[in-house]
Amino acid sequence: MQETRMMLRNIGKINPISSMEYAKLGGYASLRLALSFPNGIVGMLKDSGLRGRGGAGFPVGLKWAFVRDTEAPQKYVICNADEGEPGTNKDRILIMGNPHAVLEGMAIAGRAVGASKGYIYVRAEYPYVRELLEKAIADAEEHNFLGKSIMGSDFDFFVEIRMGAGAYICGEETALMQSIEGQRGEPRFKPPFPAQKGLFGMPTVVNNVETFANVPLVLSLGSENFRTIGAPKTSGTKLFTLSGNICRPGVYEFQTGITIRELFEEVGGGCPNGKKLQAIQTGGASGAIISPDLLDTPMDIESCAAVGATFGAGDLMFIDEDQDLIEVCASLAGFFVDESCGKCTPCREGNKRLLELIMKFRHHTATPKDIDTINDLASTMMDASLCGLGQTSPTPIVTAVKNFPEVFERAMARRDEK
Amino acid sequence: MIKVTIDGIVAEVESGTTILKAAQQIGIKIPTLCYHPDQEVKANCRICVVEVEGQRLLVPSCAFPCTDGMVVHTNTPRVRRARTNILELILARHTQDCLHCHRSGTCELQQIAADLNFTRKPRYIQSPRSEFRDFSSPSVVRDPSKCIACGRCAWVCTNFQSVNALTKENRGFETVYTTEFNRPLAETACVNCGQCIQACPTGALTIKDDTAKAWKAIFDPNLTVVAQVAPAVRVNIAEALGEPVGTISTGRLITALRMLGVDAVFDTDFTADLTIMEEGTELINRIQNGGTLPLITSCSPAWVKFCETWYPDQLDHLSTAKSPQGMFGAIIKTYYAEKLGKKPQEIYSLSIMPCTAKKYEATRPELGRDGYQDIDCVITVQELARMIREANIDFERLPEGEFDLPFGLGSGAGIIFGATGGVTEAALRTVYEILTGHELKNINFTAVRGFRDTREATVNIGKLPVKVCITSGLANARKIMEMVKAGTADYHFIEIMACPGGCVGGGGNAYRNWKKVEERNKATYLVDAKQCPVRQSHKNPAISEFYKELGVAPGEGIAHELFHTKYTDRSNLPK
Numbered sequence: 001m002q003e004t005r006m007m008l009r010n011i012g013k014i015n016p017i018s019s020m021e022y023a024k025l026g027g028y029a030s031l032r033l034a035l036s037f038p039n040g041i042v043g044m045l046k047d048s049g050l051r052g053r054g055g056a057g058f059p060v061g062l063k064w065a066f067v068r069d070t071e072a073p074q075k076y077v078i079c080n081a082d083e084g085e086p087g088t089n090k091d092r093i094l095i096m097g098n099p100h101a102v103l104e105g106m107a108i109a110g111r112a113v114g115a116s117k118g119y120i121y122v123r124a125e126y127p128y129v130r131e132l133l134e135k136a137i138a139d140a141e142e143h144n145f146l147g148k149s150i151m152g153s154d155f156d157f158f159v160e161i162r163m164g165a166g167a168y169i170c171g172e173e174t175a176l177m178q179s180i181e182g183q184r185g186e187p188r189f190k191p192p193f194p195a196q197k198g199l200f201g202m203p204t205v206v207n208n209v210e211t212f213a214n215v216p217l218v219l220s221l222g223s224e225n226f227r228t229i230g231a232p233k234t235s236g237t238k239l240f241t242l243s244g245n246i247c248r249p250g251v252y253e254f255q256t257g258i259t260i261r262e263l264f265e266e267v268g269g270g271c272p273n274g275k276k277l278q279a280i281q282t283g284g285a286s287g288a289i290i291s292p293d294l295l296d297t298p299m300d301i302e303s304c305a306a307v308g309a310t311f312g313a314g315d316l317m318f319i320d321e322d323q324d325l326i327e328v329c330a331s332l333a334g335f336f337v338d339e340s341c342g343k344c345t346p347c348r349e350g351n352k353r354l355l356e357l358i359m360k361f362r363h364h365t366a367t368p369k370d371i372d373t374i375n376d377l378a379s380t381m382m383d384a385s386l387c388g389l390g391q392t393s394p395t396p397i398v399t400a401v402k403n404f405p406e407v408f409e410r411a412m413a414r415r416d417e418k
Numbered sequence: 419m420i421k422v423t424i425d426g427i428v429a430e431v432e433s434g435t436t437i438l439k440a441a442q443q444i445g446i447k448i449p450t451l452c453y454h455p456d457q458e459v460k461a462n463c464r465i466c467v468v469e470v471e472g473q474r475l476l477v478p479s480c481a482f483p484c485t486d487g488m489v490v491h492t493n494t495p496r497v498r499r500a501r502t503n504i505l506e507l508i509l510a511r512h513t514q515d516c517l518h519c520h521r522s523g524t525c526e527l528q529q530i531a532a533d534l535n536f537t538r539k540p541r542y543i544q545s546p547r548s549e550f551r552d553f554s555s556p557s558v559v560r561d562p563s564k565c566i567a568c569g570r571c572a573w574v575c576t577n578f579q580s581v582n583a584l585t586k587e588n589r590g591f592e593t594v595y596t597t598e599f600n601r602p603l604a605e606t607a608c609v610n611c612g613q614c615i616q617a618c619p620t621g622a623l624t625i626k627d628d629t630a631k632a633w634k635a636i637f638d639p640n641l642t643v644v645a646q647v648a649p650a651v652r653v654n655i656a657e658a659l660g661e662p663v664g665t666i667s668t669g670r671l672i673t674a675l676r677m678l679g680v681d682a683v684f685d686t687d688f689t690a691d692l693t694i695m696e697e698g699t700e701l702i703n704r705i706q707n708g709g710t711l712p713l714i715t716s717c718s719p720a721w722v723k724f725c726e727t728w729y730p731d732q733l734d735h736l737s738t739a740k741s742p743q744g745m746f747g748a749i750i751k752t753y754y755a756e757k758l759g760k761k762p763q764e765i766y767s768l769s770i771m772p773c774t775a776k777k778y779e780a781t782r783p784e785l786g787r788d789g790y791q792d793i794d795c796v797i798t799v800q801e802l803a804r805m806i807r808e809a810n811i812d813f814e815r816l817p818e819g820e821f822d823l824p825f826g827l828g829s830g831a832g833i834i835f836g837a838t839g840g841v842t843e844a845a846l847r848t849v850y851e852i853l854t855g856h857e858l859k860n861i862n863f864t865a866v867r868g869f870r871d872t873r874e875a876t877v878n879i880g881k882l883p884v885k886v887c888i889t890s891g892l893a894n895a896r897k898i899m900e901m902v903k904a905g906t907a908d909y910h911f912i913e914i915m916a917c918p919g920g921c922v923g924g925g926g927n928a929y930r931n932w933k934k935v936e937e938r939n940k941a942t943y944l945v946d947a948k949q950c951p952v953r954q955s956h957k958n959p960a961i962s963e964f965y966k967e968l969g970v971a972p973g974e975g976i977a978h979e980l981f982h983t984k985y986t987d988r989s990n991l992p993k
Contacts, residue, residue: 167589184586189459189461189478189481191482191483337590337591338589338590339589339590340589340590340591341589341590341593342567342586342588342589342590342591342592342593343462343593344461344462344463344464345462345463345464345465345504345507345508345566345567346464346503346504346507347590348567348590348591348593349507349508349510349511349591350507351590351591352590352591353507353510353542356542356543373541376499376503377503379499379500379503380499380500380503380504382475383467383475383476383496383500384464384467384475384476384500384504385464386461386462386464386478391475
C-alpha cells in the first residue's frame, strides 16, 4: 500500500538540519502566514479538526484557545518528545527526518497564543536526537526562522532543549513540566490545567511532536482541505508504529481510518513464518489487547473507542499464536510497576498487586477469585488514580481477561492438574 | 457565591471552594489522609474521592474546586468500592500492630478503617514499606513500616521549616520518605522540632518515648526527682487528655505530677523570668556598648541547631543566655542540690516540655558539668499524658495544686514565652523600665502578638526607637536570617521560635493545626492577664531574692557561668 507522506514528505530528500533546504520545499511558509495573521491561527486549527497525536486526542485549537485567552506575563510552548511508550518510534523518525516541521509548528503555536519561549523535552534515550535538534535550532536561528524578530516581524520565539532522565512518567504533561522546573518528575493534580497554570505557573501549550508537525500542514493546506484527509473526526494523516510479530515492522504514515487489517496484512506483511495472529495490543503499553476478530476496525479515535480498542499514539503490537498472553500481561504489568512514580496510592500500590495477581496465573496458582480481584482492583485504579498512567495501566490486563477468557481459564485449569 | 449539591443537600460556597470544604460546611465528613488543614493540597492518597455528575472519573474532593450547579455524591457503591480498595492497598503496606503503637486512638488511618467499616480479609501479600526503624534521634522515632507515603512530614519539613531532612526517595512501590542517603536521623540536619510527628497521620513518626526512663527514676528511692514545667504545658496537657483545646490546667497539672511521684514541682516560668533578666541585660549592654545587633533569642533549641547548621557565621547574634530549661537544669543540679545537701547525681532533673527538641537540648555537652548533665530526662506533653493515664489518674477531677518553692513563682511575662511574640513582649516589659526608669502604663505590647506571621514593631524606649522582629517557623526564620546575613535587618532584637506559632505549636503537644494553635495562644495570654499577680520579670520577688542570694547582678560572675552557653558550628551536617 502506498503511504500518504505529508509529515514525512521531506525524509531522505533534504539535509534535515538545513532550514533553507526545508524552506525551499515550502517549509516555514506557514509560519510566515501565521506572522501576518496571528489572530486567525486558532480558528483555523479548530476548523481543521486536528487532534493531539500524543494519545489523548484533545482538539488542538481548543487547547490553544485556552492558553491564548489566559492573561499572563509569560507563556510557554512545550513539545513533548519524551517518547517512552514501548513499541513507539514515530517521534524519533519524525524529528530525525523533518525537525523543522516541528520547530515551525512550535513557533506557530507561540505566535497564536502569545508565547516567546518554547521547550522541547527529549527522551533521555535519544541523545542523537538532541544533537540533531541543537543543530537544526541553531540553523533556524541563523536564518531568522527562530529567535529575535522572526522574518522581520515583531515576533520573538526561542526554543530550548531539555533532556529527560529516563522516566516514562515524564511523558505525562504535568510531570514533564515538573521535570523541566527541576523538580521530581511527578504529575500534578488537574485542575488547574497546563493551559491555565503550566510551566513555572504560566499558561502553557503542551503538544506532541507529531501534533506540531501537523500544524504547518493545516495552515498551508487550509482547514477545509485538511479536514478532508483521513477519518471524519480524526482528520489528517497519522504515523503508525507496527511492532511485535510482524514481517515489516516500522513507522508508516497513512490517512487515519485505515483498517488494522490493511496495516497488518498489506503494510506489515502479516506474522512471520506464516504464524496465526493471536491478539493485537492497540495504542501502546497501556492500550487494549483485542482479538483478531476486530482486524477490520478503522484506526481512528472514534472507531477504536466503539469496539474497545485504543487509538492512542497509533501503535499496534501484533502477538502471534506462539506467544503466551499471560507472559505478555506480566511483562506489561512489570513495566508499570517500574514506571509508576509513586505519588498516588492506586497506581503506586495497585500496579504491583496487579503484577502479583498475574504471576499467580503464570505460576498456575490462581483461582477464579483472582479474576474478580483483578477486575475490582483495576476498576479502582482506573477510577481513582491521579494521572493517565494509573488510570490506563490496567487496560491491557482487563482487556486480556475479558477478550481471552480461555487463556486465563487454561492457566487455572493447569493448577487443578497439579 | 455558588451553589453545589452534595448528597442532596445544597451548600452555598465561594467559587473555588473545594468539594471537601463545601461538604464540611454542611456536615458531611469525607475521609482524608494526605490532606492536612495547615498544608497545601497534595491529592495523592485518593481516599477522599467522590463522584461528580458529568465527570468521567472519580475526583479527589480535597483538590477539586466546586462550580456552580455541581452535583456531588459522596456515598455511592462506586465511591465506597474505591475507598475500600484504596484503604486495603494502604493497609497491605502497614504493620497494623495497633495495640502496641503510640498512635492507637489518635491514628487517622485507624480511624478511617473504623469509619469505613473495613473488615475484609487481606487479598494481598502483607509487605510493609521497610522493616528498618530509626531510633538514632533523641527526639523523633521513624518507623517506615507504618508510613502511608502521604508526604505530610516532608511538606512541613520543607515548607514550615525549610530543613528538608525528610524527603521522598525511590519510585513506584518502592517509594519511601527517608533522610538524605538514608542516614540515621541524628546524623542529618534534622533540628528535632517534631513538626513531622505533628503532621504524620499514623505512627510512622512518633515522639521518642522516655516515659520508662522517667518511671524508673520516680521509683528509685535513692533519687530525688525534681520536675520543671514549661509555660506552654499548662495550656496543652488537658487537651492531650481529651479536654477542650485551650483548657488551662496549671493546678491540676501540679497535682498530677505529685501523684506520679515527683518530689518537687517547679515552674520553668521562673527561669523564663531569669532569661529575661539575663537576655535583657545582654540586650541593654549590646545597645549601650555597640555590641552585635540584632540580638536573637536562643530559647528554642531547634532554632539554635538550625542557626548552627545553616548560619554558623551569624552565631554572635544569638543571645548567649541559655534557654529557660537549660537555666533551670543548672539551678537544680548546683544551687538547689546544695540547698538540699545532696550530690547532683542524687537529684533527677525532669523536664516537662511542649517540645521534642528539648530532649536534644538536654544532651548538649554545654548543659552540664563535671561529667553529669543538668537535665536527666525530658518528657513531652504527649508522654506526660501517657504517664497520667498509666497512673490511673482521672485528670479532669483532680484538685488544684501549687508549685513548690522557692522556684514556683513566675510572672506573666514568663508565661507568654509559650506563644510566639511572648519573649519579645516579656523583654520589652522589663527593658523599658530598666532603661527609662519609668513604670509602663500599659504593659501589653499587642503589636508583637499574633500566631502565624512574621511581625515587626518599633517601641520608643526613652529617646531610642527599639525595632523588634518576631517570627516562628524556620522557613520564616531563614528569610530573616538572610536579611541579617546581608546586613539589611536593622532590628535591635529578633525573636525566633522554631515551631510555627511558638511553643504552643510545639512538636511535643497533642496533634496540632492552626486553629488549635490559635486557641492555645489565646489561653496563654489569658493566664498572663488573669492568673498572674506579677506580670513583669524584674518585678518577680523570687527573682530579685535569687540574685541577692547569688550575690551577683544579671550576667555577672556565677550567673554568667551558670546561665550562659556557647554554640557550635554544625555546617558540616549534610544539608
